[in-house]
Amino acid sequence: MSESTSKTGAKSVQIALTGYDLINSPRLNKGTAFSDQERDLFELHGLLPPHVGTLDEQVDRRLNALEQESTPFTKYSFLRDLQDTNETLFYALLVRNIEKMLPLVYTPTVGEGCQRFSEIWRRPRGVFLSHPNKERIAQILGHPRYDGVKCIVVSDGERILGLGDQGAGGMGIPIGKMALYTALGGLHPERCLPILLDVGTDNDDLLKSPIYIGWRHHRVRGQEYDDFVDAFVQNVKKRWPHVLLQWEDFAGSNAARFLERYHDQLCTFNDDIQGTAAVATATLISAINVTGVTLEQQKIVMVGFGSAGIGITNLLAQFMQDRGVSQQEARKRFYGVDRYGLVTEKTKDLRPEQRVYARAEQEVQSWRQTSGEISLLDVIRRVQPSVLIGVSGQGGVFTEQVVREMAKHSRRPVIFPLSNPTDRSEATPQDLMNWTEGRALVGTGTAFPPVKIGGREEHIAQTNNSYIFPGLALGIVASKARLVTDTMIKAAAQELVRHLPTQKDKQASLLPPISDARSLAALIGRAVGKQAIQDGQAQVDGEAALEREVQGNIWEPIYAPYERKQEASRKSA
Known part of the structure; x- marks a missing residue:
């Protein structure tokens, strides 16, 4: 497959495949949108119904068929089949209906x-x-x-x-x-x-x-x-x-x-650790825009203190340090909770990355119950945190008692149950709103329906990594980065922060509508690429070259005209 430019200026693609082989190639198949001329060139007459359609018509038809499916799983299966049949149509359907499709x-x-x-x-x-x-x-x-x-x-x-x-x-x-x-x-x-x-x-x-x-x-x-x-x-x-x-x-x-x-x-990153950290950080800053309490004043309880929890904690601590707080003081703002309770110097199997956030035994000795552990509820009572974040994978761990206790001490408690899928979420948004009289600022790791508060519905922001990793990837590829630096991850988060709805309206959603994700990805890609240049990791010559690479790497799901490769056999498979 190769590209050329026709006399009309439109980019055409030269294809060697014919007949069934062409139709059975997901990347090249157009289905009923093959033109009459293409049907002549590629021996498709008789293999397709006579109607010559358009991509727009196909998107409408597939969307209608999708909506006839009765469950999310059958819709997922339908879309996987479409992806394996016609990739251009699959992506056109996604791009035009991203809120439904994501x-x-x-x-x-x-x-x-x-x-x-x-x-x-x-x-x-x-x-x-x-x-x-x-x-x-x-x-x-x-x-x-x-x-x-x-x-x-x-x-x-x-x-x-x-x-x-x-x-x-x-x-x-x-x-x-x-x-x-x-x-x-x-x-x-x-x-x-x-x-x-x-x-x-x-x-x-x-x-x-x-x-x-x-x-x-x-x-x-x-x-x-x-x-x-x-x-x-x-x-x-x-x-x-x-x-x-x-x-x-x-x-x-x-x-x-x-x-x-x-x-x-090599050029590598882990989305569970770094992508989650970037979007959680941006979402917390959005909540801070509403509460008015600065980041360095927050007391943050992190439930699930494995790689994802540590990743979020590290990036938030770095943002605090950027605001003039010492590393030691920033680390004191976090309380990690894992399966053994509060992470302390005496926690079993304490890992090096956890140790820097472990609470001193002298500080917490009086908090212990007869079991010897310090539970999440104990931590909430003693710390009176302003922020509660969950990446535990334990459904329902944010109990009514825990949430109500937190709400006693915070006018606008910030609560992010980020585990997914839905049944692994630490709490449902509706319960969180019910238990805090509608005062909580909530971000979830998976999609939930709007919550009902006092006779009105409120959309809950999905703190979804998809706000970060597509743009991060675009920036890395466009800049031809040798390595992925921590500052490139931070640049992705900072760019998302610049576009938070709460920058202008405290009543707005914590995150932009997911329908903006494609345009946001391009902005994040540029920011990441510029940071790669500053970090000496890029292999493009300056920002003008970076912009050309960004534009050159953004593919639009449309059907290009096909031409037959001269050397291709005219015998159909």
Whole structure:
């Protein structure tokens, strides 16, 4: 496939495929929108109904068919089939209806999509690298079909959202993320490659299932697992020296380890750690615009003190330091709570990244109950925080008692239950509003319907990483960054902050409408690219060159005219 410019100035694409081969190529298929001339050139007469339609008509028809589906999962399955049939139509449908489509192609519906991945898998998409194929990684990735890849999202399926180990079904996450790289970030689908590292699963239900499509083996762990991941990374570096590699939904300890190990070896980031941190930080600043209490004055309780919780905490602490607070003082504003309660110097299995936020035993000794632990409710009573953030994956952990206790001491409590899917959310927005008499400022990690307060409905901001990672990826690709720096992540958050509705209206939603996400991604991409230039990581010559790359990397889902390659056989497959 190659591009040329016709006599009329329109860009056309030269195609070698004909007949069934062309129609069965998701990236090239136009369905009924193939013109009469194209049907002549590519031997399509008889394979298509006679009507010659338009992309607009197809979008309307597919939207109507989608709305006939009765459940979110069947709609998810419908859209996956469409993506595997006609990518241009799929993305046109997404881009034009992003508010309707986002909850269907990603959270919360993608969770069920991963759980039921084996029953809806039909056509190849992305790459499955299974442990038994360790020696074939170079061969698999070396196929010419992957020559144009610029960005990869990889998962091993062990910690899918709040659902745990989904094995090979975890591929639904890289596929969903890559779809948003294109729909929101504008990156051409040919540049995006979802990858699943199949190292087995410890989910017995999957291992017993007769339809499970993954490697039927308990998870490989320890050095053998690390060696497999390293073999993957080294082959990626060799195959694509300048590719962007995003880690997604690895178990918390592995997520942090791999980011630390590889962040200075290739251009890489972890969206669960860094993307979540960026959007949570921007959303908290939006809430602060409403409350008027400065960031450095906040007392923040973080429930779920693994890689995601630490990532949010670190970025917020950095923003505090940017406002003149010392590192030590900034760290004192945070109270981490994990499965053993408040994180203290005596917490079991305390990790180095947690230790810097651990409370001194002398400070909290009197807080302990007879069990020896300090519960979330104990922390709320003692600390009287202004902000409560949850990334625990534990549905309902923000109980009525906890929330009402917090509301006693804060006029406008800021509460972000960020875990997803819906049943793993720490609380529902409606309950939070009921328990705080409508005073809470709420951001959620998954989509919820509007809440009812005093006879009116109020939209709840979805603190969704999709505000950040598509633009972050666009900026990295456009700047041809060698590495992803912490300041590039911060630049993404700062750009989102500049466009918060609460900058102008305290009654507005905490975040812009998700329908603005595509235009926001371009702005974030430019900000990230400029930061990459400042950090000495970019491989473009200045901001003018960066702008050309940004524009050149934004693909619009429209049908280009096709021309037949002269050397192509006229014999249809």
